[in-house]
Amino acid sequence: VLLILSFIYFPASAQKSVYYDPPQETYRQAMESFRQQNYGAAAPLFERYMAENDNPHDAFYENAAYYYTVSNVALGNKNALQQVEHFVTDYPESAWLPKVYFELGKLYFKSRKYTETLEAFSKTSPEKLTREQQPEYYYKKGYSELSLNEFDEAAASFSQILDSKSSYGPAANFYYGHIQYQKGNYDEALMSFKTIENNKKFNKYVPYYILHIYFERGNYQQVIAEGSSYLQKADRKIKGEVNRLIANAYYELGDYENALSYFEDYERMGAKNLGSDEHYRIGYTKFRNKQYNAAITNFQKASETQSDNTQNAWYNLGFCYLYTHQKKFAQNAFLNAYREETDPEITADALYNYVKLTIELGGDMYNDPVTIVKEYIETNNGSEKISNAYELLGQLYLASNNYEAALASLEQSGQMNPELQAIYQEIAFTSAVSEFNKGNYEQAMTNFDKATKFSADPEVKLNALFWKAEGLYRNKDYEEALKLYKAFISTPGSSGSEFYAAALYNLAYTYFNQKNYWQAITYFKKFLQTNSTERELVSDATLRLADSYFILKKFDEASALYDRVIQNNAKDADYALYQRAFCYGAKGNFNSKISSLTTLSQRYKKSYLYDDALYEIASTYVIQNDPRHAIIYFDKLVKEKPQSNLAKKSLLKLGFIYYNNNQNEKAISTLKQVVDKYPASTEAREALSTLQSIYMDKGAIDEYFAYANKLDFVQVSTGEQDSLVFTTGENQYINGNCREAVPKLENYLQQFPQGGFVLKTFYYLSDCYEKMGDEEKALKYNLEIIGFPDNPYTAGALLKAARIEYDREEFDPAKKHYQHLADIAEDKGMLVEALDGSMRCSYYTADYRNAIAYAQLLIESGTADDNQRVYARYISAKSYQSMGNTDKATEAFEQVEQGSADEMGAEAKYELCLSAFRKGQTDQSEALIYELSENYSDYPYWVAKGFILLADIYVQRGNTFQAEQTLQSIIDNFEGDDLRQVAQEKLNQLKSQN
Structure with missing residues (x-):
C-alpha cells in the first residue's frame, strides 16, 4: 500500500517492475520516517538511498532528493540552504519546485533575509x-x-x-x-x-492597541474604564504607556485632577524622550493643579521644539514664572509667546503681560518694548486689540528710560491725544531732568521746552519751567533765570509745587550774585517763610541773608541772623562766628568781636577759618593797644599754622609790635625770620625796611648792609634799576597785554636773576603762558614759584602745576604737588581739589593706602559735593579691591551704589553681585543682578556682565535651560564683542555637557 501511495503521491518519469531490492526498501523506510515527521531518521535514509541508486534522473531519486532536502530544512541543518539551492539547480523542471521554493523561503525567513x-x-x-x-x-x-x-x-x-x-x-x-x-x-x-x-x-499587548483606538476615536470614558482594568495585568514596560493614555483621556475630558495622578505615575515609571506635545499636556495638567514649579520643566521642554503648542507652552510658562515670583523669566516667556503669533488672542495677551512686566521691572535689557508694540500695531491695524496696544505704548513711553527715542516715536505717531500729550510732557520732563543731572544742560533745556509744549499736565509744565530756570542759573545766565523763576512763582498753583521753595531760594541767590542785595533779602526771607525741611538750604539761606545785610552795613540784622546759625550748630557755623565777629568790630564792640573769634578757634580747630580767626584776634588786640595778647595769638598762628599764608604776616606784625614796644632785639630776630623764611616776598621787603630803621636807630647801619648784602634777592646798589626794569613788564601784564609783557619780564629775569621781584615775575609769566596756551612754559614758571618757600603764589602754582601734570598723566609729580597743596590750601574749593587730586594720583600710582587716606579726608572735608564724595568712595573701593581687602571693598562699593546713578553706580552694583556670588549667597546675588538691570539700564556693559553672572548662578542651581536662555539673549542683543564672546564660550560649554 505504501508503495502504491508512493507512486500516486510522487510524480514519476518511468515505470519499473515491482520486486524487492535493497534500495527500494531503504526508500520505503525513509518515507515512513518522513510521514511520521521523524526527519532525523528520514534524512540519512534518503541520503543512503541516493548513494545506492546510481541514476539521478530516476523519479525515485528525484523524490528522495526532495525529501532529503525537506528533512534537512526541518532539522535546521547548517547545510539545509545549500541542499535547497542544489535541488533547484539539479531539477529546474521538477514538479517539486514550488514546494522547494517554499522551503527555500522559509530558510531565508529564519535567517531574517526578508528580501x-x-x-x-x-x-x-x-x-x-x-x-x-x-x-x-x-x-x-x-x-x-x-x-x-x-x-x-x-x-x-x-x-x-x-x-x-x-x-x-x-x-x-x-x-x-x-x-x-x-x-x-x-x-x-x-x-x-x-x-x-x-x-x-x-x-498583554493587544489591549494597549485597543485603548489607543478608543482614544483616537474619542471614546475617553472607555479608555479610562478599560485602561484602569488593564493596568492590573499589563506588563511593567507597558504600564507607563497605559498610564499616559488614561492621563490623556482625563486631560481631554478636562479632568486635570485625575489626569495628574496618571501623568505622575507615567513620569515615575521612567517616561523618556517625550515629545513637545506630551510635555505640554503634562505641564498644563500640573499648571491647572497649581503645581507651577513642577510645570515649569515640562513647559520648558515643550517650548524647545516648534509645534502647535509652542506658543501655549511659552504663554503658560510665563504664568508659572509669574506665580513663582520669577518675573524676569516671566517677562522673557511672554515675549517669546508673543513672537510665536499662532493664536491672535494669546499673542495680544502675551504682549500685554510682557509690557506690564517690563514696566514693573523697569525695562528690558535686550529688547525695545516700544518697537515691539509698534510692530504689533503695524501688523494688526484694524484689530479690536489695537486700542489696548496704544494704551500699552503710552505706558511704555511713560516708563521708558530711552527718552529721546520715546519722544521721537510720539512726535511721529500722529496719535497725540490729550492722554499721550500728558505722557509726552512727562517723558520730556523726566528726560530733561536726567540730562540736567548729568550736566548736559543744552539737551536738558531742549527737553524742558518740549515739556512746556502742551498743557495736558499743568504740574509737569510748571516743574519744567522751574528746571529750565535752574539750568540758566547754573550757566550764569542770571537775567534769563530771573525771568523764569519769577514766571514760575507767579503761576497759579506754584505755591503747592515741590519746587516752590527751591525757586525762591534760587531767585534770591540770583539777585545775590548780581549784587542786588535788597531784592536778595526779599526772596531769602520768602524762602525761609516756607519752613523748608532742607536744613542745609535753610542754613545757607540764613547766612546769605545775613551776608546781604552785612554788605549793606545793617550789622544788627546781620548779627542776629549769624547768631541763629550759630545757635542751631548748623553747617558753616564757623563762618557765622567769623562774620558775627566783624559785625561786632564794625560797631566798635571789640571785646565781643574777640569773644566770637575765640569761640570759633576753640570749637573749630580744623576749620579753614581757624588761622583767620587767630589773625583777627591778634589784630584786634593791636587795635586795642594790647600788645601782650596780640603777641600770644600772632605767635600761636605762626606755630600752629606755619603753612598758612597768614603766618608770614603774623610774623611780620610780631616784629612790628616788638619794634614799637622798644624790644629791638626781639624785633630784629623776628623780622629776620620773615626774611629767611619768606625771601623775595612783600613781607620780606617790609621786614628789611623795618630792620633798616632799627639798625639806623641803633646807629649800626653797617650791620644792616652786611646782613642785606648776603641776601640773594636783595641788590642794594641796583635796586632802582631792578624796580624800573620789572615795572615795564608789570605794566604790560596789568594792561592784559601778555605778548608784550612776556619778553620784558623774561628780560628782567636775565638781568636780575636774584632780583627783588623775581617771585612776582614768575607768577606773571606763568599766568601769561597759561593764557597763551603754552602749557610747557606755564608749568616751568609754576615750578619756579613752588621752588620758593611758601608764599602768596604757592597755592595757585601748586594747583596749576598739578593740573597740567595730571592731564599729562604724570601722576607722581602731580601727586606731590596736590599733597603739598592739601597742606596749605585755605580756600575750600582749592582744598577739595587738592584732596581729590591727591586721591586720584595716589590710586593711579598704585599707592592705595594714600588713595584711601585722601579719599577719607575728602569725604570728611565738609566741602566736597555729592559727586566728589561718591567718587572718593569709589576710589576707596577699588583701592581696597587691589589690596585684596574684599570686605572693605564691598562696604565701599555699597556706599558708591547708594550715592550714584551713573556708571560708577553700575560698576559698584555689579561688584556687589559678584561679591555675594563668591560668598555663595546666590539668592542675594540674583536679586542684586535684577536691581542692576532695573536701575542701571543705561549702562549695558555692566548689566550684561551681571547677566553672565546670573547664567553662572543658574548653572549652579542646575537650571541649564535658563542659563542657556540668558546667555543666548546676551549673544543676540548685546553689542560689545568682548562680552558676547564670553557668553558664547559659556553657552558652547553648557551645550557640550548636555
Whole structure:
C-alpha cells in the first residue's frame, strides 16, 4: 500500500517492475520516517538511498532528493540552504519546485533575509502548497513585507489567514491590526485586535492597541474604564504607556485632577524622550493643579521644539514664572509667546503681560518694548486689540528710560491725544531732568521746552519751567533765570509745587550774585517763610541773608541772623562766628568781636577759618593797644599754622609790635625770620625796611648792609634799576597785554636773576603762558614759584602745576604737588581739589593706602559735593579691591551704589553681585543682578556682565535651560564683542555637557 501511495503521491518519469531490492526498501523506510515527521531518521535514509541508486534522473531519486532536502530544512541543518539551492539547480523542471521554493523561503525567513524570502515565495504559489503550508506561507510572506515597510502588501498577505485556525492566525491578526492602526483604519484594526484580545500570547499587548483606538476615536470614558482594568495585568514596560493614555483621556475630558495622578505615575515609571506635545499636556495638567514649579520643566521642554503648542507652552510658562515670583523669566516667556503669533488672542495677551512686566521691572535689557508694540500695531491695524496696544505704548513711553527715542516715536505717531500729550510732557520732563543731572544742560533745556509744549499736565509744565530756570542759573545766565523763576512763582498753583521753595531760594541767590542785595533779602526771607525741611538750604539761606545785610552795613540784622546759625550748630557755623565777629568790630564792640573769634578757634580747630580767626584776634588786640595778647595769638598762628599764608604776616606784625614796644632785639630776630623764611616776598621787603630803621636807630647801619648784602634777592646798589626794569613788564601784564609783557619780564629775569621781584615775575609769566596756551612754559614758571618757600603764589602754582601734570598723566609729580597743596590750601574749593587730586594720583600710582587716606579726608572735608564724595568712595573701593581687602571693598562699593546713578553706580552694583556670588549667597546675588538691570539700564556693559553672572548662578542651581536662555539673549542683543564672546564660550560649554 505504501508503495502504491508512493507512486500516486510522487510524480514519476518511468515505470519499473515491482520486486524487492535493497534500495527500494531503504526508500520505503525513509518515507515512513518522513510521514511520521521523524526527519532525523528520514534524512540519512534518503541520503543512503541516493548513494545506492546510481541514476539521478530516476523519479525515485528525484523524490528522495526532495525529501532529503525537506528533512534537512526541518532539522535546521547548517547545510539545509545549500541542499535547497542544489535541488533547484539539479531539477529546474521538477514538479517539486514550488514546494522547494517554499522551503527555500522559509530558510531565508529564519535567517531574517526578508528580501530573499519574498523572492523565493514569488516562485511558488499557495495553490501549489498543501493546505497546512498555506497559512505559514501567507504569514511569513506578510511578515517579510512588513519588515521591508511594504505595508499594503503585508496587510494583503495577513488578511488571507485572519480566520485561519492555524497557529499563524493570531499573529496574522496582530500584525494586520497593527498595520491598520498605523494607517488610521481603526475599525479594521479593532476587529483584528478583538479577535485575539484573549490570546495568551498577545493579551498583554493587544489591549494597549485597543485603548489607543478608543482614544483616537474619542471614546475617553472607555479608555479610562478599560485602561484602569488593564493596568492590573499589563506588563511593567507597558504600564507607563497605559498610564499616559488614561492621563490623556482625563486631560481631554478636562479632568486635570485625575489626569495628574496618571501623568505622575507615567513620569515615575521612567517616561523618556517625550515629545513637545506630551510635555505640554503634562505641564498644563500640573499648571491647572497649581503645581507651577513642577510645570515649569515640562513647559520648558515643550517650548524647545516648534509645534502647535509652542506658543501655549511659552504663554503658560510665563504664568508659572509669574506665580513663582520669577518675573524676569516671566517677562522673557511672554515675549517669546508673543513672537510665536499662532493664536491672535494669546499673542495680544502675551504682549500685554510682557509690557506690564517690563514696566514693573523697569525695562528690558535686550529688547525695545516700544518697537515691539509698534510692530504689533503695524501688523494688526484694524484689530479690536489695537486700542489696548496704544494704551500699552503710552505706558511704555511713560516708563521708558530711552527718552529721546520715546519722544521721537510720539512726535511721529500722529496719535497725540490729550492722554499721550500728558505722557509726552512727562517723558520730556523726566528726560530733561536726567540730562540736567548729568550736566548736559543744552539737551536738558531742549527737553524742558518740549515739556512746556502742551498743557495736558499743568504740574509737569510748571516743574519744567522751574528746571529750565535752574539750568540758566547754573550757566550764569542770571537775567534769563530771573525771568523764569519769577514766571514760575507767579503761576497759579506754584505755591503747592515741590519746587516752590527751591525757586525762591534760587531767585534770591540770583539777585545775590548780581549784587542786588535788597531784592536778595526779599526772596531769602520768602524762602525761609516756607519752613523748608532742607536744613542745609535753610542754613545757607540764613547766612546769605545775613551776608546781604552785612554788605549793606545793617550789622544788627546781620548779627542776629549769624547768631541763629550759630545757635542751631548748623553747617558753616564757623563762618557765622567769623562774620558775627566783624559785625561786632564794625560797631566798635571789640571785646565781643574777640569773644566770637575765640569761640570759633576753640570749637573749630580744623576749620579753614581757624588761622583767620587767630589773625583777627591778634589784630584786634593791636587795635586795642594790647600788645601782650596780640603777641600770644600772632605767635600761636605762626606755630600752629606755619603753612598758612597768614603766618608770614603774623610774623611780620610780631616784629612790628616788638619794634614799637622798644624790644629791638626781639624785633630784629623776628623780622629776620620773615626774611629767611619768606625771601623775595612783600613781607620780606617790609621786614628789611623795618630792620633798616632799627639798625639806623641803633646807629649800626653797617650791620644792616652786611646782613642785606648776603641776601640773594636783595641788590642794594641796583635796586632802582631792578624796580624800573620789572615795572615795564608789570605794566604790560596789568594792561592784559601778555605778548608784550612776556619778553620784558623774561628780560628782567636775565638781568636780575636774584632780583627783588623775581617771585612776582614768575607768577606773571606763568599766568601769561597759561593764557597763551603754552602749557610747557606755564608749568616751568609754576615750578619756579613752588621752588620758593611758601608764599602768596604757592597755592595757585601748586594747583596749576598739578593740573597740567595730571592731564599729562604724570601722576607722581602731580601727586606731590596736590599733597603739598592739601597742606596749605585755605580756600575750600582749592582744598577739595587738592584732596581729590591727591586721591586720584595716589590710586593711579598704585599707592592705595594714600588713595584711601585722601579719599577719607575728602569725604570728611565738609566741602566736597555729592559727586566728589561718591567718587572718593569709589576710589576707596577699588583701592581696597587691589589690596585684596574684599570686605572693605564691598562696604565701599555699597556706599558708591547708594550715592550714584551713573556708571560708577553700575560698576559698584555689579561688584556687589559678584561679591555675594563668591560668598555663595546666590539668592542675594540674583536679586542684586535684577536691581542692576532695573536701575542701571543705561549702562549695558555692566548689566550684561551681571547677566553672565546670573547664567553662572543658574548653572549652579542646575537650571541649564535658563542659563542657556540668558546667555543666548546676551549673544543676540548685546553689542560689545568682548562680552558676547564670553557668553558664547559659556553657552558652547553648557551645550557640550548636555
